[in-house]
Amino acid sequence: MGVTERKAREKEELRSLILEAAMRLFAEKGVENVTIRNIADAVEYSIGTIYVYFKDKNAILHALHTKGFAELRSRFLVLMHVNNPMERLKAAGHVYIQFAHENPEMYNLMFSIIAPMDFIETWNNEWNEGQATFSFVRDMVQDCMKIGYFGGHSALPLAYMIWSMVHGMCSLVISRRASITGLENPPAEAYAEFLRILDKL
Amino acid sequence: MGVTERKAREKEELRSLILEAAMRLFAEKGVENVTIRNIADAVEYSIGTIYVYFKDKNAILHALHTKGFAELRSRFLVLMHVNNPMERLKAAGHVYIQFAHENPEMYNLMFSIIAPMDFIETWNNEWNEGQATFSFVRDMVQDCMKIGYFGGHSALPLAYMIWSMVHGMCSLVISRRASITGLENPPAEAYAEFLRILDKL
DNA sequence: AAATTAAATGAACATTGTTCAGTATTCCAA
DNA sequence: TTGGAATACTGAACAATGTTCATTTAATTT
Numbered sequence: 001m002g003v004t005e006r007k008a009r010e011k012e013e014l015r016s017l018i019l020e021a022a023m024r025l026f027a028e029k030g031v032e033n034v035t036i037r038n039i040a041d042a043v044e045y046s047i048g049t050i051y052v053y054f055k056d057k058n059a060i061l062h063a064l065h066t067k068g069f070a071e072l073r074s075r076f077l078v079l080m081h082v083n084n085p086m087e088r089l090k091a092a093g094h095v096y097i098q099f100a101h102e103n104p105e106m107y108n109l110m111f112s113i114i115a116p117m118d119f120i121e122t123w124n125n126e127w128n129e130g131q132a133t134f135s136f137v138r139d140m141v142q143d144c145m146k147i148g149y150f151g152g153h154s155a156l157p158l159a160y161m162i163w164s165m166v167h168g169m170c171s172l173v174i175s176r177r178a179s180i181t182g183l184e185n186p187p188a189e190a191y192a193e194f195l196r197i198l199d200k201l
Numbered sequence: 202m203g204v205t206e207r208k209a210r211e212k213e214e215l216r217s218l219i220l221e222a223a224m225r226l227f228a229e230k231g232v233e234n235v236t237i238r239n240i241a242d243a244v245e246y247s248i249g250t251i252y253v254y255f256k257d258k259n260a261i262l263h264a265l266h267t268k269g270f271a272e273l274r275s276r277f278l279v280l281m282h283v284n285n286p287m288e289r290l291k292a293a294g295h296v297y298i299q300f301a302h303e304n305p306e307m308y309n310l311m312f313s314i315i316a317p318m319d320f321i322e323t324w325n326n327e328w329n330e331g332q333a334t335f336s337f338v339r340d341m342v343q344d345c346m347k348i349g350y351f352g353g354h355s356a357l358p359l360a361y362m363i364w365s366m367v368h369g370m371c372s373l374v375i376s377r378r379a380s381i382t383g384l385e386n387p388p389a390e391a392y393a394e395f396l397r398i399l400d401k402l
Numbered sequence: 403a404a405a406t407t408a409a410a411t412g413a414a415c416a417t418t419g420t421t422c423a424g425t426a427t428t429c430c431a432a
Numbered sequence: 433t434t435g436g437a438a439t440a441c442t443g444a445a446c447a448a449t450g451t452t453c454a455t456t457t458a459a460t461t462t
Contacts, residue, residue, distance in 0.1 A: 117377040161391035168369025190362035
């Protein structure tokens with residue numbers, strides 16, 4: 001009779017509402033500075049209701065982290081239209097840095113904050129989001145190797161090196177450690193150096 | 202009459218005692234999971250006494266972060282005996298990665314956690330610790346350029362690129378993001394790739 | 403020995419995540 | 433239509449946190 005379905009839909013809607021409010025608050029005030037009460041206020045429900053829809057704060061953080069990866073993935077998918085793997089790899093770095101620049105708090109949640117990892121561990125799950133993202137980078141590196149780049153290198157460590165580099169560039173800015181360099185835009189300028197290096201490999 | 206001096210010395214001693222206890226607790230339980238009460242218990246003084254010696258928790262975190270940089274600096278100073286700048290740069294990377302591996306919580310405090318930066322901002326100070334460390338890397342890069350390496354590159358962005366890379370390698374491990382790579386020892390294996398790249402520049 | 407200064411205390415407060423017994427609402431069968 | 437059952441929602445209450453500050457204790461000077 002469709003009632004069960006409608007209820008399920010309504011539950012899903014409030015769940016989404018909570019997540020959207022949480023995401024907005026996180027972007028505004030920073031992940032650390034948002035309380036369950038803030039979120040409850042924003043969606044105009046009680047504290048207890050939040051706990052009906054999410055087991056605890058970690059569950060909210062994990063769900064949000066997953067939303068972040070969906071967005072990053074959709075940006076990466078666009079790159080599939082770049083046929084040359086080296087050009088694709090170069091562009092992927094730009095996309096990654098741009099994403100971190102536009103969504104610093106979300107980036108933090110995805111790649112630095114421990115909470116989502118705790119959630120995954122608690123429920124004996126795998127970090128599929130990270131797995132997929134890393135595979136994307138690794139595959140690009142392997143495709144580059146197939147057409148002659150990166151001779152004498154191994155794909156896996158090299159992929160981790162490249163990921164680490166762009167992650168480091170972004171996370172040092174987000175953790176407010178990059179300003180002492182005196183660079184105008186550290187990730188952009190440093191990534192430009194990396195592109196120059198790539199041409200020699 | 203020396204009483205003032207003795208008192209100043211005693212104050213300094215208790216301050217050190219608090220910091221040492223805090224450092225031990227941080228290494229044991231992780232920075233996030235140590236409370237002022239834990240520290241007070243460890244040194245067998247009351248909560249209030251901690252606040253006599255440190256304005257707030259950020260002040261403790263900042264003082265500890267500074268101790269971490271002193272240790273890292275002393276490890277870097279040993280490298281001054283390596284005359285070839287490129288060999289020095291390569292060795293510095295190893296030292297950096299080793300330090301992060303041995304002191305993950307301290308590393309987090311030095312390069313990821315916001316508290317020490319908040320403390321610095323509150324008192325209108327500069328991040329001298331980071332400044333000095335980055336200068337060390339930049340100088341090594343410049344020395345390499347003087348003897349013909351890194352042609353066509355600029356020292357500052359390149360130094361930030363290298364710092365970002367090793368920082369990324371370490372911080373992804375510490376934030377538990379690196380296990381999905383399947384690598385045994387991600388920083389070590391990825392840094393080995395970087396060394397191979399350096400030889401081509 | 404008294405007075406003054408310095409050091410140490412811990413009860414108390416506001417804020418946090420979290421729980422859960424209770425209330426309100428919705429649903430469906432009689 | 434209505435009663436009872438299932439579902440959804442509530443917010444008071446709890447423990448733990450960082451922090452403050454009036455009070456007590458100790459040390460020093462007069």
